Amino acid sequence: MSRVIKKYANRRLYDTTASSHVTLDGIRELVVEGEDVVVVDDTTGDDITRSVMLQIITEQEQGGRPILSADMLKYIIRFYGNPMQDFMSRYLEQSLETFMNQQRTLQEQFDKAMSATPLDAMQDMTKQNLETWTKLQQSFMDSMNPGKKK
Numbered sequence: 001m002s003r004v005i006k007k008y009a010n011r012r013l014y015d016t017t018a019s020s021h022v023t024l025d026g027i028r029e030l031v032v033e034g035e036d037v038v039v040v041d042d043t044t045g046d047d048i049t050r051s052v053m054l055q056i057i058t059e060q061e062q063g064g065r066p067i068l069s070a071d072m073l074k075y076i077i078r079f080y081g082n083p084m085q086d087f088m089s090r091y092l093e094q095s096l097e098t099f100m101n102q103q104r105t106l107q108e109q110f111d112k113a114m115s116a117t118p119l120d121a122m123q124d125m126t127k128q129n130l131e132t133w134t135k136l137q138q139s140f141m142d143s144m145n146p147g148k149k150k
Contacts, residue, residue, distance in 0.1 A: 002038040003030060007052070009043055028056045 004016045005027060015022040022030075030037050031053075039052040061068055068076075079088040 002036045005037060005039045005052075006042045007039055007048060013039070013052075014042075024052070024056050024059060027052065028060070031056075 005022060006014045006016060008014065013022050013024070013027065014020070015026070027037055027039070037049065038047060039049045040046065041048050057068075060066070076088075079085050082088070
Protein backbone atom coordinates (compact mmCIF):
# COMPACT_ATOMS: atom_id res chain seq x y z
CA MET A 1 0.00 0.00 0.00
CA SER A 2 1.19 3.49 -0.79
CA ARG A 3 2.34 5.96 1.82
CA VAL A 4 0.00 8.96 1.53
CA ILE A 5 1.37 12.47 1.87
CA LYS A 6 -1.13 15.33 1.97
CA LYS A 7 -0.22 18.75 0.66
CA TYR A 8 -2.13 21.54 2.36
CA ALA A 9 -3.01 24.98 1.00
CA ASN A 10 -0.20 26.50 3.06
CA ARG A 11 2.21 24.28 1.01
CA ARG A 12 3.05 22.08 4.02
CA LEU A 13 3.32 18.35 3.49
CA TYR A 14 1.88 15.88 6.00
CA ASP A 15 2.84 12.20 6.15
CA THR A 16 -0.36 10.40 7.16
CA THR A 17 1.53 7.21 8.05
CA ALA A 18 4.01 8.88 10.41
CA SER A 19 1.46 11.50 11.53
CA SER A 20 3.97 14.30 11.09
CA HIS A 21 4.94 17.04 8.70
CA VAL A 22 7.59 16.19 6.13
CA THR A 23 9.81 18.16 3.77
CA LEU A 24 10.54 17.50 0.12
CA ASP A 25 13.87 16.07 1.24
CA GLY A 26 11.98 13.77 3.62
CA ILE A 27 9.83 12.53 0.72
CA ARG A 28 13.01 12.03 -1.35
CA GLU A 29 14.45 9.89 1.45
CA LEU A 30 11.27 7.77 1.57
CA VAL A 31 11.49 7.19 -2.19
CA VAL A 32 15.20 6.32 -1.97
CA GLU A 33 14.36 3.78 0.76
CA GLY A 34 11.87 2.14 -1.63
CA GLU A 35 8.63 3.51 -0.20
CA ASP A 36 5.73 3.83 -2.63
CA VAL A 37 4.72 7.46 -2.01
CA VAL A 38 1.55 9.16 -3.21
CA VAL A 39 1.04 12.90 -2.71
CA VAL A 40 -2.53 14.19 -2.62
CA ASP A 41 -3.78 17.76 -2.61
CA ASP A 42 -5.76 18.06 0.63
CA THR A 43 -8.28 20.56 -0.81
CA THR A 44 -9.13 18.89 -4.12
CA GLY A 45 -8.04 15.30 -3.48
CA ASP A 46 -6.06 15.36 -6.74
CA ASP A 47 -3.02 13.13 -7.06
CA ILE A 48 -0.09 15.55 -7.36
CA THR A 49 2.66 12.96 -6.93
CA ARG A 50 4.18 13.65 -10.32
CA SER A 51 4.57 17.39 -9.75
CA VAL A 52 6.09 16.83 -6.30
CA MET A 53 8.54 14.28 -7.74
CA LEU A 54 9.50 16.85 -10.40
CA GLN A 55 10.13 19.40 -7.63
CA ILE A 56 12.41 16.90 -5.89
CA ILE A 57 14.28 16.21 -9.14
CA THR A 58 14.66 19.95 -9.76
CA GLU A 59 16.20 20.41 -6.31
CA GLN A 60 18.54 17.47 -6.85
CA GLU A 61 19.55 18.66 -10.32
CA GLN A 62 20.51 22.08 -8.94
CA GLY A 63 22.97 20.38 -6.60
CA GLY A 64 26.54 19.45 -7.37
CA ARG A 65 26.17 16.33 -9.55
CA PRO A 66 23.12 16.38 -11.84
CA ILE A 67 22.00 13.25 -13.68
CA LEU A 68 20.17 15.01 -16.49
CA SER A 69 22.45 16.95 -18.83
CA ALA A 70 21.16 19.96 -20.77
CA ASP A 71 21.31 17.92 -23.99
CA MET A 72 19.31 15.09 -22.44
CA LEU A 73 16.67 17.54 -21.24
CA LYS A 74 16.48 19.04 -24.75
CA TYR A 75 15.91 15.57 -26.21
CA ILE A 76 13.14 14.91 -23.73
CA ILE A 77 11.51 18.29 -24.44
CA ARG A 78 11.54 17.52 -28.18
CA PHE A 79 9.42 14.43 -27.55
CA TYR A 80 6.54 16.38 -25.97
CA GLY A 81 3.71 16.45 -28.50
CA ASN A 82 5.62 14.06 -30.75
CA PRO A 83 3.70 10.97 -31.94
CA MET A 84 6.42 8.89 -30.24
CA GLN A 85 5.94 10.57 -26.83
CA ASP A 86 4.23 7.57 -25.24
CA PHE A 87 6.85 5.20 -26.66
CA MET A 88 9.65 7.41 -25.30
CA SER A 89 8.03 7.47 -21.87
CA ARG A 90 7.71 3.68 -21.73
CA TYR A 91 11.24 3.26 -23.11
CA LEU A 92 12.78 5.50 -20.44
CA GLU A 93 10.80 3.81 -17.68
CA GLN A 94 11.73 0.30 -18.81
CA SER A 95 15.38 1.29 -19.32
CA LEU A 96 15.62 2.64 -15.78
CA GLU A 97 13.85 -0.42 -14.38
CA THR A 98 16.29 -2.71 -16.21
CA PHE A 99 19.23 -0.65 -14.98
CA MET A 100 17.97 -0.81 -11.37
CA ASN A 101 17.48 -4.60 -11.63
CA GLN A 102 21.02 -5.01 -12.96
CA GLN A 103 22.38 -2.85 -10.15
CA ARG A 104 20.49 -4.92 -7.57
CA THR A 105 21.80 -8.19 -9.06
CA LEU A 106 25.36 -6.86 -9.16
CA GLN A 107 25.10 -5.72 -5.53
CA GLU A 108 23.76 -9.12 -4.46
CA GLN A 109 26.61 -10.89 -6.26
CA PHE A 110 29.15 -8.54 -4.69
CA ASP A 111 27.66 -9.06 -1.23
CA LYS A 112 27.72 -12.83 -1.72
CA ALA A 113 31.35 -12.74 -2.89
CA MET A 114 32.39 -10.58 0.05
CA SER A 115 30.64 -12.80 2.58
CA ALA A 116 32.23 -15.99 1.27
CA THR A 117 35.45 -17.14 2.88
CA PRO A 118 38.27 -18.87 0.97
CA LEU A 119 37.18 -22.09 2.66
CA ASP A 120 33.65 -21.68 1.26
CA ALA A 121 35.09 -21.24 -2.23
CA MET A 122 37.23 -24.35 -1.83
CA GLN A 123 34.25 -26.35 -0.59
CA ASP A 124 32.21 -25.25 -3.61
CA MET A 125 35.01 -26.21 -6.00
CA THR A 126 35.47 -29.57 -4.28
CA LYS A 127 31.75 -30.27 -4.50
CA GLN A 128 31.70 -29.40 -8.21
CA ASN A 129 34.79 -31.54 -8.85
CA LEU A 130 33.24 -34.51 -7.03
CA GLU A 131 30.01 -34.18 -9.04
CA THR A 132 32.00 -34.03 -12.28
CA TRP A 133 34.13 -37.02 -11.23
CA THR A 134 31.02 -39.03 -10.30
CA LYS A 135 29.44 -38.30 -13.71
CA LEU A 136 32.67 -39.26 -15.45
CA GLN A 137 32.86 -42.55 -13.52
CA GLN A 138 29.23 -43.32 -14.27
CA SER A 139 29.78 -42.58 -17.94
CA PHE A 140 32.83 -44.86 -17.98
CA MET A 141 30.93 -47.66 -16.22
CA ASP A 142 28.01 -47.31 -18.63
CA SER A 143 30.36 -47.54 -21.62
CA MET A 144 31.94 -50.71 -20.18
CA ASN A 145 28.54 -52.38 -19.92
CA PRO A 146 26.76 -51.51 -23.19
CA GLY A 147 23.98 -54.06 -22.67
CA LYS A 148 22.75 -52.41 -19.49
CA LYS A 149 19.76 -50.13 -19.98
CA LYS A 150 19.64 -46.80 -18.18
